[in-house]
Amino acid sequence: MDLTYSEADQAFRAEVRAWLEEHLSGEYAALRGLGGAGRDHEAHDERLAWNRHLAAHGWTCLGWPTEHGGRGLSLWQQVIFHEEYARADAPARVNHLGEELLGPTLVEHGTPAQQERFLPRIRAVEELWCQGYSEPGAGSDLANVQTKARLVSASSTTEGQWVLDGQKVWTSNAHESDWIFVLARTEPGSRRHEGLSFLLVPIDQEGVEVRPIEQLTGGSEFNEVFFTGARTGADLVVGEPGRGWAVAMSLLGHERGVSVLGQIVGFSRELRGLVEVARGNGTLDDPVVRDRLARATVELEVIRLNALRSLGGTDRPAGADSIAKLVWAGWHQRLGELAMDVLGPAGLTARPGATYELDEWQRLYLFSRADTIYGGSDEVQRNILAERVLGLPREARG
Template sequence: MPRILAVDEFWGQGFSEPGAGSDLAGLRTKAVLDGDEWVIDGQKVWTSAGARADWMYVLCRTDPDAPRHKGISMLLIPVDQPGVEVRPIKNILGGAEFCEVFFTGARTSVDMVVGEVNAGWGVAMGALGTERGTTLLAEHLRIAGEVRQMIDEARTSGATERAVMRADLARAWSEAKIMEWNGLRLMSAIKGRGPNPEVHASIAKVFASEAHRRMGEAAMRAEGSRSELVGEGYGLDRLQQIFLSSRAETIYGGTSQIQYNVLSERTLGLPREPRRA
């Protein structure tokens, strides 16, 4: 933990696979015990910071005969070994922040398991809930700054002359405020002064990611024709970066559609969608 806190060591999250994203329990990466080591074979995808990761926490199928959610364990795997190959994927911003990771006979020690063997599903759900919750607590501070920049930009470009733009900016400002209040409500729930933090984390996540996408689109209208400048050797400005990077926010940490399903089924008690066993 001290090396993580000091940012001396990077960790990647190896959950998603081709064919196992929203339907994570369909994952096929497998780990088999060989003496005092696990041997891992399979592929992960969209691993953020994978190219810099020293270690990964990886969901692996450790009991192929158990029901889908049962035979999964979370293993800690060192990346710097012959059985692990990391291939960066170029993203919409031009960077290569996330990666494909291939495990071919990769090895880790038998004790490198988080929680119990075959009980990794609960560990992963806890990790994702925390990810949704904690990343949003202070997010509104950054987003409020972005809205101020959008307003300045729209004034400079003359876009504020248009009533539709003024409505867009008022909506962006109001939604940034709602994000702040959602963050405060979530913090109260985490501190035990409100009901069910997971529900507030889902609400905050789905609202913030959808609103931030809308803000990115409004920011492009605020900039006007300059927003369309892109190309080799051109450094995207901050608003363009927000527009492009916000596209991913409704996907990672659980897509909006999945959050809507979770909220409607578990919180509102609406009928469940059909699921595979």
């Protein structure tokens, strides 16, 4: 496929670059570089204001169809925006789960009433969302979900509602969110992928408790969420009741879309920064370190080109998402390990005078331990490739 950009695309890149340069100034200038994996606790309210500023100027939901409030931009223009956003060191947006995951899923599977109720508020960053998938016994094995929901019929005094009981874990930014989309078992006695439903549940209610989990990085962006008689409207099931697995998988497909290209640009910025650290402390003179940095540079360019090919090709290869997740997660984890080798003994201590304040390289190393787990662990991705792509015998499951 042709990986070059047209003149129109280059003009759009100039427009994005100029807008970011103009607007990442004044009250927003100090937000450059803030937020992101392991750092979502940084300046949340200020980044929320910035995200709403983006929305007010038409820089959210770029790929959504225009009839649903988006801009209907091409794949390449979406890629350009994410690349320029990362290159500008703009702050991590707080609306990723709503804009990039739930929104496109509602466009594809939601009812007109659901689309009218939720899409405008997602686009304007008026309501924040989190994802209720993983559970203590159903992390990478998502089909083992045990959270239950039952439908209570309407009466003369109340409308029909779903009533939820169960627990979710590793729920990113639930403590800052207004709503949670939940995969719950709604058919008693069902197993694995059958009998699951995709529900939209308000968080601010008596039956929902959010408990932040403190991480090694010092933040608490992950949470446990407990449902004890939590309620949501009978009409707030996306897709058919009992057929939520297909909706959930559709959403995960959006998770590995064009925003991955912006993530790769962020990785590139981290790598360049690490090269400068190595040059400054002399470790770049070590031929082994120099070779590892060179190898990381080549590998990242291959990852970028493969992502562009997979996203833009008409015949997307089977298992492309799993391959991409395996490759970039392993690369980023190795970058964290390399950062510790470049820092040497300095990487083992917190900043002077701080009780527990990590620098960016320590935080990178600690958070990158999770890269091969979240979003589908390496083991699960390899099983998907082995069983669904290569046709090998299925792994024995209890």
